[in-house]
Amino acid sequence: MTILNKQLPVNKADFPSLNNQLMLSSCSQSAPPQAVFDGLQAYQETLINQGMNWTAWMEKVESAKRKFAELINADLEEIAVLSTVSDAISSVINTLPFDSDDEVVVTELDFPCVGQVLQSLNLRENVPVTFIPETDHTIDSKSFEKYITPKTKLICVPHVSYYNGALQDLASISRIAKENGSLLFVDAYQSAGAVPIDVKEMGVDILVTGIQKYLMGIPGITFLYMKKELSSQLTPAVTGWFGQSNPFAFDVKGVDYADKTRRFNTGTPSIVNAYAAEQALDYILEVGISEIETYLKGLSSHALTYAKAKGFTVMSPQDVEKKAPTTAIYVENANEVEEKMRAKGIIVSARKDVIRVAPHIYNTEDDITLAIDTLAEVVNEQS
Ligand SMILES: Cc1ncc(COP(=O)(O)O)c(C=O)c1O
Numbered sequence: 001m002t003i004l005n006k007q008l009p010v011n012k013a014d015f016p017s018l019n020n021q022l023m024l025s026s027c028s029q030s031a032p033p034q035a036v037f038d039g040l041q042a043y044q045e046t047l048i049n050q051g052m053n054w055t056a057w058m059e060k061v062e063s064a065k066r067k068f069a070e071l072i073n074a075d076l077e078e079i080a081v082l083s084t085v086s087d088a089i090s091s092v093i094n095t096l097p098f099d100s101d102d103e104v105v106v107t108e109l110d111f112p113c114v115g116q117v118l119q120s121l122n123l124r125e126n127v128p129v130t131f132i133p134e135t136d137h138t139i140d141s142k143s144f145e146k147y148i149t150p151k152t153k154l155i156c157v158p159h160v161s162y163y164n165g166a167l168q169d170l171a172s173i174s175r176i177a178k179e180n181g182s183l184l185f186v187d188a189y190q191s192a193g194a195v196p197i198d199v200k201e202m203g204v205d206i207l208v209t210g211i212q213k214y215l216m217g218i219p220g221i222t223f224l225y226m227k228k229e230l231s232s233q234l235t236p237a238v239t240g241w242f243g244q245s246n247p248f249a250f251d252v253k254g255v256d257y258a259d260k261t262r263r264f265n266t267g268t269p270s271i272v273n274a275y276a277a278e279q280a281l282d283y284i285l286e287v288g289i290s291e292i293e294t295y296l297k298g299l300s301s302h303a304l305t306y307a308k309a310k311g312f313t314v315m316s317p318q319d320v321e322k323k324a325p326t327t328a329i330y331v332e333n334a335n336e337v338e339e340k341m342r343a344k345g346i347i348v349s350a351r352k353d354v355i356r357v358a359p360h361i362y363n364t365e366d367d368i369t370l371a372i373d374t375l376a377e378v379v380n381e382q383s
Pocket residue numbers: 083084085086087111113158161162187188189190210222
């Protein structure tokens with residue numbers, strides 16, 4: 001695919017979901033580009049016109065993985081494909097061997113599924129779980145220094161918080177983890193597509209993300225990165241025929257795990273999702289992640305300034321360098337406010353006590369101004 005004009009913002013006409021509404025919900029669901037709908041259509045055509053085509057389907061899955069590997073600077077063999085982030089985390093956590101004095105550390109900013117998977121480990125295997133507390137919805141590097149100890153086998157951290165877009169400095173957390181002999185696990189679901197990720201440079205051991213949020217795709221597919229030096233030593237607890245060297249050997253008695261992280265594949269991948277993911281990743285790679293980051297920082301800064309000027313309390317970090325594009329604005333009855341905004345044609349996303357304004361490269365400062373003005377109207381109507 002070639003985007004003829006890479007000028008940001010990109011043209012809204014290339015995003016069918018923007019015909020009828022203003023979308024500022026990339027922390028939950030972005031507007032997919034037309035290319036994603038073309039990908040879905042292409043899968044449908046293989047069913048209608050070819051009946052089945054395993055070769056083409058598997059090539060599509062490989063191609064999506066290759067593009068994801070490029071996005072995060074990993075090798076293709078270091079990527080597995082699963083369905084949800086929760087599945088990927090469960091697979092990793094249940095596979096890692098824990099000794100009797102090992103501990104795991106997670107943050108209060110993590111998405112609930114991370115804490116829930118770790119607590120299931122604790123219930124079954126008594127591995128102690130420590131939560132690093134947040135202060136004002138962020139965690140600074142001193143807290144990581146305090147809570148990561150030589151007993152820490154694994155530290156789990158969200159690259160970007162789902163609640164307010166708080167951005168973590170992965171390189172510095174990795175340094176603390178390495179000094180203590182801990183593995184670093186990153187949930188990148190809120191950063192992938194908006195913020196550059198280089199797993200090698202940042203020293204990340206394991207990373208997971210789906211594509212529904214800033215990667216402009218749809219739910220149903222998740223990429224798991226695990227560095228090859230680690231995955232090669234592990235026997236996956238969650239496995240299946242696609243985790244074998246040759247899934248098509250059909251050897252019911254044989255177990256021959258695939259090389260490196262491929263062994264974390266399970267059953268037939270979600271092929272329709274791979275068609276969507278390949279197009280979404282292609283789109284992001286073609287625009288360029290550092291161009292996207294720079295553009296979105298401008299919108300992020302405008303959202304911070306304008307929300308405060310309208311008298312709102314902003315629950316995101318106030319420094320644009322310490323946050324991703326999502327800006328969290330405190331409101332009462334956030335779910336109700338989200339529905340009222342939807343009725344006015346503006347899609348934003350509620351979590352707990354905030355409305356998240358989460359722009360992408362099809363949005364402009366004017367979109368954010370309009371959304372925050374409308375939010376003020378809705379809140380005033382309520383009081
Ligand atoms: C940061 C983060 N991690 C994990 C999840 C959950 O992903 P899944 O539903 O694929 O398990 C979400 C979903 O919103 C999220 O924002």
